Amino acid sequence: MSQNVWEIIIDGQTITGHRGDTILDVMLKNNQDIPHICYHPSLGPIQTCDTCIVETEGGLVRACATKIAPNMTVNTHSAPAQEAQAEAMNRILHNHQLYCTVCDNNNGNCVVHNTTKQVGLVHQKYPFERKPYEKIDATNPFYRYDVDQCILCGRCVEACQDLEVNETLSIDWSLERPRVIWDDGVPIGESSCVSCGHCVTVCPCNALMEKTMLGEAGYLTNIPQETLEPMIEWVEDVEPSLPPVFTLSDIESAMRKSRIKRTKTVCTYCGVGCSFDIWTKGRQVLKVEPSPEAPTNGISTCIKGKFGWDFVNSPQRLTQPLIRRGDAFYEATWEEAYRLIAERMLQIKKQHGPDSFMFIASSKATNEEAYLLQKLARHAIGTNNVDNDSTYCQDPATYGLRQTVGFGGDSGSVSDIAQADMVMIVGSNTAESHPVVATRVKRAHKLHGQKLVVVDIRRHEMAERADIFVQPNPGTDGVWILGISKYLIDQDWIDHDFLSQWVTGFEDYKEFLAPYSLEHTRTITGVPEQTTMQVASMIHEAHSLSILWAMGVTQHRDGSETSLAIANLLLLTGNFARPGTGAYPLRGHNNVQGASDFGAKPHYLPGYQDPADPEVRERFKAAWGKELPKTRGINNQELAGAILQGRIKMVYIVGEDTGLVDANAEEARQAFEQLEFMVVQEIFLTKTAQYADVILPASPSLEKDGTFVNTERRIQRIYQAMEPLANSRPDWIILQDMASHLGAQWPTYTHPEEIMAEAARLTPLFAGVTYERLEGYRSLQWPVLEDGTDSPLLYTQSFHQPDGKAHLVALTMSGMSQVDAKYDLHINNGQLLEHFHEGNMTYQSAGIRHVVPGMFVEVSPELAHERNLQDGTMVRLVSPTGSLTAPVLITDRVSGKALYVPMNSLGEGAVNNITGTGIDTRTSTPAYKETRAYMEVVDPQGLGRSPLPRRNWRFKHRHPQRGVNVAAKWARRDYIPLVTAQKHLETEETLNGTAHN
Amino acid sequence: MAQPTINVITTKAPDNHAPVSYDLERFVHALKTAGVLDFVTGLLEQRDSVLHLVINEINQPGVKMAVNNMEQLAAFIGTIPQETWHVVLMAAANGIKSMNDPKASTQNEGMGIFQLLGALKNPETARAVRVILGFLEGFGRAWSSSSKTTP
Incomplete structure (x- = not known):
């Protein structure tokens, strides 16, 4: 033994x-x-x-x-x-x-x-004895606390303090009858509680x-x-x-x-891919019940995943196909809608050719649905013009990783992030955009001495917690990464063994880095040399380093270059292929990873196979019975221009609000008005759907089976919890019907399992993926071999390059777009914890609207003082491409002339009214984060109050302690x-x- | 060349309700004919206030004690072996029958001690006395140990 x-x-x-x-x-x-x-x-x-x-x-x-x-x-x-x-x-x-x-x-x-x-x-x-307090606290919109039922076990406190690490709950043991308190004893709805749901989940009785x-x-x-x-x-x-x-x-x-059905599903919101059981009574959602066996999140959730499902039963849901006549939509039958669409599509194809079409896949729909949409484009119509919204976000990271290490995805799992000695977060407001990933970093930092460095222009929660908070000038974090890389080489704090065995291009890269001295780096970025040296020292001392990044990096002209720099830094220091190490570009939507993995990209087939590769073309031809189109397709960012130039005549959009999310959204909407025909497959009458000729009512995740891929490359099943609402249909059924009406001769898929089986047969990256292997809470992280062996940690045997080695790749920084000096303010943008992106789904929740009723523009105290602004003042921000109007929120999360506008506006405050035309130099991802504007005061009095209710957690203080x-x-x-x-x-x-x- | 619109013209949805089954119709008709339908409808519609009244009524000490005692009685009956109970009931029935015999029920004179002792010489009477004494012993023992544990 x-x-x-x-x-x-x-x-x-x-x-x-x-x-x-x-x-x-x-x-x-x-x-x-x-x-x-x-x-x-x-x-x-x-x-x-x-x-x-x-x-x-x-x-x-x-x-x-x-x-x-x-x-x-x-x-x-x-x-x-x-x-x-x-x-x-x-x-x-x-x-x-x-x-x-x-x-x-x-x-x-x-x-x-x-x-x-x-x-x-x-x-x-x-005998039971009541406690001498007001029995019920129901001030939080989502849960209530019954003090009389509380057994003071401390689970809720433990979960809040050391798992979610929001540090709101404690037990006041000094009271004659102890009780759980929020902050220092305020009502729950007035506390720093972020409504993550951990406390309710772990409560062993009905107190919470x-x-x-x-x-x-x-x-x-x-x-x-x-x-x-x-x-x-x-x-x-x-x-x-x-x-x-x-x-x-x-x-x-x-x-x-x-009466209560318990169905396993995967969250429909962000790319973390939390899985849990959802309890339903008919169509009524009773609760979300996370489980320790969930592979990514365990029992963790956030406000959206735990409480944000009202949209499924919203009276605003589309329930019947709609056909436009004049300036109104009229209800139609499915058959009428299909016939009209097929007739117009075949007409346009005959007149203008297959490349006059564009297909946009949803990053919220399933892998099987992404696969069918790209099959509709390539097989039924004959075009590679298909894309999903990864073009708007993580394509630069995909590019950077494919150039260096080979696979364009997270190199490990969330569990690796949790066990890293050191985590660096660059351009990511992780606690609000990927809350459950943030909990793992916060817990490791609080309990296990994990070192945390945050690089961002905005002081968000992770920045407040960081051991070192680096605030470079906007758009210069890539330069800072290069500066720190050079310093590490100069100090000989690099992993020579790793480099000699596994990496090529070191000498060239070293030479490329020569200009990025500490002084030069400081001049460009504004980061003090001492800070750079300190962080380098921390990297040197850390046995394992994981770097997380998101839109703060990728949505820049240098998004791909900065991603390359990050991957290079990890290679220099030997931080790949070991537990606790690696590169983690955090994916936004629940299935943006899957939408790309399953081929909804203009230049990739499923599994990132090259449509120009003869062997690949032959394999698809044998399976689909048709030659694949050869010309590389256009992407989302190119779409508006292609429509306005007359090259694109018809657009088919599934679950994407392009009219709001495209940079220079006004141009996108103008382009829609020029189309000959437009079909939108959606669950709500979105801004984009308002331009359609035909709207098809689709079903969200709870109403169908399928799979998603999260940011860890983890494929997970979703199970149907309820029937499609009224006359709506799952997207995969609609797409199959559409193909049939176009005469496409597809096999008849009776269940998404069959679609996955077909995709797996054609795609070596997930050759071994079957529904049986994904039963329940089981999951597979691609690549998946035919025998079902998957890859939680990449590159343990070799890098995914022809020579098996990673490549250090030199890069070219272009710097931010230059605009007229009158646009003196930098407009940062992103999402809030409570709302997912524009809020099409989250605004349907009364509880979420109670916490965050609308959007606002964050202005620094110093700028507010200078411009005589107060909370609620209505301002207009004007950029070279448009304007938005929003109320002011004064906060020290921003400083100087850097402002912040969250994405959750469906109307005049839509941030993409002002984001510009700059794009990443490699992938065309819009440079959303390089928006500049000037400000006009529209109404000094404005709302007369803060646009964010003072009860919101952002105005409160946490109360940290170790456990209960x-x-x-x-x-x-x-x-x-x-x-x-x-x-x-x-x-x-x-x-x-x-x-x- | 579509301009954006949010105008949606809906037609009145056809009545998609599934036809009520024939059996259900018959059942409802039968309830109505019996005069029960109105009563049940009223009871269900006013469920909350009816229940409140019932609870208030039964939430009285006397009622609760009666229910508790009934439970204990039921529990008591459940402890007696069936055969014993059968014999006891048979014996009680026979005893009641003997009770009605004019020899036992019509004589009004008193009994002296020697007459009582003489009665004990009757084996059946003696047997009954022994059974009763056995019952008294067990009763007294249980009563005594229950008194010790009662706070």
């Missing part, structure tokens, strides 16, 4: 565990359970409840926190152990009124209910509940309170013993299975721990440090 594998004896049975395991770890791994409440696999031991007490040679100990020793003897059923467990359970029930049959949490997974049964309590020793569950989950739970309370009292008095009451509640819980501070509980004279083993008696070390995973 190895040194680290030990045998212990539990209840007379010999069981094997590993050094470092706790008693509870060993038992759970061997499918043995003992009572436990506060322990949670995602949180670790918390040590507040004492229900897991067991007897060892040394006495009574907590199984959750006691590490095993060789030949340890554990007795979970001895009289002292069982008495302690019962006493602990009784103390908990003193704080919690049991009324399971009429409780919305009685769904089979209530920890308090199940543990009370497991302990075998017949009568409560300590989603509002959408209340009165809806159970058969008897919508009884009004004034009737319910005497009912509960009646049952308690008539039947004081617990077992019969539990039987009744178990029956009611079992009955709920006929359980030592304070056991220090109280009225809380007597039940442990007796000397070694286990409370010490700071036992309770506040080593308990964390």
Whole structure:
């Protein structure tokens, strides 16, 4: 037996565990359970409840926190152990009124209910006693807290402090009757809570509940309170013993299975790809229930994924095909719509040729739907004019990585980011755009000493937390990366072994870097030399470095160049192909990775195969029965110009609001007016759909099966939770029907599984992907070999280049676009935590609108003072391409003449009214972040108040502490721990440090 | 050359409700004929206030005690072995029958101690006394241990 594998004896049975395991770890791994409440696999031991007490040679100990020793003897059923467990359970029930049959949490997974049964309590020793506080806090739009039901286990606090690391919750142990508090005891709706949902998810009873569950989950739970309370009292008095009451509640819980459906899905919002179960009752979404087995996020969520599903049942949903006649849309049947579209498409093809079409795939639709759309373009029509919105965002990163290491995707997993010694975040507001990824960085930084460097022009949450916050001049972070690279080489802080074995081009790159001295770098970027040296030193000392980046890098003219520089830096320092290392361009939409992976790009087939490669062409011809088009297609950024030049006559758009998201959106909308025909397949009547000739009502993710690919290259299944609304249809069905009406002779796909099977047969990158291998929470990270072996960490055997080595690639910085000096303000832009992009979906949520009702422009205090602005002043920002009007929000998140406009405007404040025509030099990604404008004051009084309600978390302060501070509980004279083993008696070390995973 | 528009002309949706099944119609008609439909409809529509009233009514100490006692009675009956219970009931029935015998029920004179002792010489009477004494012993034992544990 190895040194680290030990045998212990539990209840007379010999069981094997590993050094470092706790008693509870060993038992759970061997499918043995003992009572436990506060322990949670995602949180670790918390040590507040004492229900897991067991007897060892040394006495009574907590199984959750006691590490095993060789030949340890554990007795979970001895009289002292069982008495302690019962006493602990009784103390908990003193704080919690049991009324399971009429409780919305009685769904089979209530920890308090199940543990009370497991302990075998017949009568409560300590009657329930109300707490002397206002019973319900329902000030948060999404969840409520019932203080009387709270057992003070501390799970919510632990989750908030050390998993989400928003640091809002704590337990005030100094009160006579302790309670959970938000910040320093304010109502939840007035606190720094970001509504991520972690606390509600981990609550072991009904103290914290989603509002959408209340009165809806159970058969008897919508009884009004004034009737319910005497009912509960009646049952308690008539039947004081617990077992019969539990039987009744178990029956009611079992009955709920006929009304509540639990369906596994993947979040439809961002590229993190959180997966969870969604509970529905008919079409009603009751709650999102994350699970520890979710591969990317575990139990973590954000406000959108946990609470942002109202859009699915919005009365604004499109439910019937619409055909334009004059200046109105008229309802039509599907057959009418298909016939009209086919007739016009075939007409246009005959008159103008296949390349007069453009197809835009959705980054929110599934992989199978992206595959079918590009097949419609290439096979049914005969054009490579197909794209998705990766052109607007991460194509520069894809370019940079393909040039250097070979694959244009994240080189590892979110778990690698979590275990890195050092993380550098460049141009990413991670806590708001990829919240769950940010939680992993925040947790590692807080608990495990991970070093954090943030490079950004705006002081967002990650910048506030960083060990070093680097603020380069706008558009110069690439130069700074080059400067730090040169300094590392000069100090000889590079990985020679790695470079000699795995990398080519070092000498040329070293020569290229020669001009980027510390002084030159400082002159261009404004970053002090000392700062650059400090960061270089941190990189040198870190065993593993991961670099995350996003639109702050890619949406610039030098987006590809900066991405190259980042990849080069990682190669110089040997930070690839090892756990905790690598490059992480964070993908925006839930399936923008998949839309590109499955071929919705003008210059790639599925799997990034080259449409000019003879072998690839032959393979597709054999499968599709037709020659592939040869000419490289146009991309989204080129579309408006191509329409205005008369080259594009017809556009078919699936799930993309091009009229709002295109840079210089006004030009895009003008172009739409010139089209001969336009089809939009959508769930809402978006800005873009308003220009269509035919609108087809599509189904969102909850109404269909399929797969998504997240930023980790992870392919995950979504399952249908409800039927399509009214007469809407899943996109894959619409596309198949469309192909049939065009005479395309496709096979009949009866389920998306068959589409995936076809794509996998044609694509070596995911040759081994099957629905069976993706069942439930299983997932595969491409490349996937035919035998199903996948690739969580890339490049462990070689780099994806013809010679197997990575290449250091010299680059050419162009600098930001130059405009007239009158455009004196820099307009940064991005998304807010609460709204996803323009807000087409999130504005449908009343709760999200309550938190962030609209958009605004962030102005620095110094600029506000200079221009005599106050919160709510209406200003117009004018750029060379257009203007927007928005209210001012004064904040120190921006400084000087750098402003910030979030994307969530559907009207006059739409930021892309002013973003310009600059593009990345390699990929045509619009340089959204290089927008410059001047300001006019439209109405000094304006709203007369802040456009962001003062209750928003951005105006609040967090209250950090380590976990639940359980030592304070056991220090109280009225809380007597039940442990007796000397070694286990409370010490700071036992309770506040080593308990964390 | 389309200008943007948000005008959507909807037609009244055809009545897509599935026809009510014949059986359901019959059932509802039967309820109506019996005069029950109105009652049930009223009860369901006023569920909350009806329930409130019922709960208030039964949430009285006397009612709760009665329900609790009934539960305990049911639990008590469940502890008695079936055969024993059968014998007890048979014996009680026979005893009631004997009770009605004019020899037992019509004599009004008192009984002296020797007459009582004489009655005990009857084996069947003695057997009954022994059974009752056994019952009293068990009753007293349980009563005594219950008194010790009651707070």
